[in-house]
Amino acid sequence: MxxxxxxxxxxxxxxxxxxxxxxxxxxxxxxxxxxxxxxxxxxxxxxxxxxxxxxxxxxxxxxxxxxxxxxxxxxxxxxxxxxxxxxxxxxCEHIGWVGKNRKGVIIYAPDISQENLNLLLLTAYCLEFSLSKTSKDTTEYETLEQLVLQTQSVLKAFEHTKTKVLRNYQTNCPADFADTFLAMSEDEYQQREKNTFYGLRLFFYPDGFKKEIEMFANSIFQISDSRKSNPLHPSEWLSRASIFQNQKKGIER
Ligand SMILES: [Zn+2]
Ligand SMILES: [Zn+2]
Known part of the structure; x- marks a missing residue:
């Protein structure tokens, strides 16, 4: 995409x-x-x-x-x-700040757009948060647990590609990439995705976004029915889980 x-x-x-x-x-x-x-x-x-x-x-x-x-x-x-x-x-537009505050890492994932990766990360982190707030002997807990296990294995596969970035660029810290971007000519910068930096994505860590994740996890249940196509609506979670699995196959190829 x-x-x-x-x-x-x-x-x-x-x-x-x-x-x-x-x-x-x-x-x-x-x-x-x-x-x-x-x-x-x-x-x-x-x-x-x-x-x-x-x-x-x-x-x-x-x-x-x-x-x-x-x-x-x-x-x-x-x-x-x-x-x-x-x-x-x-x-994603301020990666220097993300790197300095250790909120993420650069990975290599050309098969997924940054927008979809952001959605996957947010969905996965909200699922984990929801699971931690759900009591154990409910059917909801079982469903959530299944989804969390699936999403965690997919996220791990994504995150692992940071070693490839480290090998090819000698760093996977977003702040170092920001410094490189600032030193480029405007032409080079505009072409960065097509050339030297093809396939790179920013992978956010949940620890840097505790407040935001709690807010999103709590609010998804309140999103109105007219917005059922919203990617974070619970009715979308099951179909999302199959997307996670396909993404993982893409990474392991
Ligand atoms: Zn801004
Ligand atoms: Zn967004």
Missing amino acids: ASTLFIGAIRNLNTISRSDNPDFDQANEEFQAAREVFIQNRKARMHNDEELECEKCTIAMPKGYHVHHIDGDHQNNKESNFSIRCPFCHL
Whole structure:
């Protein structure tokens, strides 16, 4: 599947990020105000009070959405420069931060798009969380346990490909890849997926996202019935599990 999301780092050097800005408080206030208007407008257009979708993986989010500055300029708070993202699809564009905070690793998985990998990871981590909150002598527990066992073996296969990355690039730390991206010419950077960095994906670790996983796991049961096609709706879990198995076969080939 063609990916529209590829690991990247913000290269807009004409601007400073909000946290490096001496006028941080004012810049942040301006962003928060613009963000609020943007979200209200987006909800009004969707005729839906609660759920917004990640613009990359399409997961529905009752809350906890990130707003990304598309051009990397954190002072360009025009609505056209905003994009709604789930935490994973947002952080794929800020891999330096992910690496510095040890929230993920670079793997080699050309057969899955980054968007689908993000969905698989989030689904798997939500399943694990749900299992930990389910009492043992219920049929729900058995179903969940089956799914968790399946997803864990698939995730392990994905994660294992980090050794291939280490061999080929001498590192699999996202921060090192971010440094390389920042040193590239614009042309090289735009072509990065086609050339030197083909097939690389960002694999997120659950420990860095405990709050987010709890939030998603708790909210999926509240996603309205009209959104049954949502990839995280429990009715989708069984069909998802077969996708996990096919992905694993792809990796082991
Ligand atoms: Zn997403
Ligand atoms: Zn961003």
